[in-house]
Amino acid sequence: MRAVRFAMGLPAPMLVLLALMPVLSAAGPEPIPFPADPAAAGGMQPAPAAVAPTPMVAELLAAVDEQERLLAEIRIEVGLTRSASRRLELHRRIETIKRDTELQLLQIQVAYARREGRVEVVELLEAAIAQVTAPPERREPEMRPSPTAASN
Numbered sequence: 645m646r647a648v649r650f651a652m653g654l655p656a657p658m659l660v661l662l663a664l665m666p667v668l669s670a671a672g673p674e675p676i677p678f679p680a681d682p683a684a685a686g687g688m689q690p691a692p693a694a695v696a697p698t699p700m701v702a703e704l705l706a707a708v709d710e711q712e713r714l715l716a717e718i719r720i721e722v723g724l725t726r727s728a729s730r731r732l733e734l735h736r737r738i739e740t741i742k743r744d745t746e747l748q749l750l751q752i753q754v755a756y757a758r759r760e761g762r763v764e765v766v767e768l769l770e771a772a773i774a775q776v777t778a779p780p781e782r783r784e785p786e787m788r789p790s791p792t793a794a795s796n
Contacts, residue, residue: 699756700752700756703752704749704752704753707745707749711742715738715742718737718738718741721734722734722735743776746776747773747776747777750769750772750773750776751773753765753769754766754769754770757769
């Protein structure tokens with residue numbers, strides 16, 4: 645369930661990186677082979693024991709857990725606040741926490757990719773970091789006809 649909550653709140657570039665996570669992390673234990681038909685093998689097989697996450701995954705999950713804790717605190721305060729300006733301030737804080745966590749997740753992955761000598765992955769991750777940290781593109785406002793001019 646944690647993995648689903650983790651993935652749902654991430655932008656598309658992060659989901660791509662999550663798909664690469666098995667490639668980025670150290671090789672884990674071999675999967676446990678299950679027979680195609682458990683009944684033919686003498687009954688139901690016991691569930692496999694939980695596998696401890698790799699150090700990188702543990703760091704990623706710790707960062708996400710911290711983000712969830714901070715966001716829960718802020719959401720409580722949003723619910724209790726009547727001031728529109730304070731709510732706006734809290735929503736901006738939520739945006740900042742999410743962006744900072746995204747950067748932290750990318751930086752953790754960069755550190756592990758560097759240690760493993762995965763130059764291509766490091767370049768991909770650094771491009772994602774640059775995209776997150778780049779200031780938003782400024783556009784000139786468009787001139788639109790007024791609603792009254794269109795109806796005449």
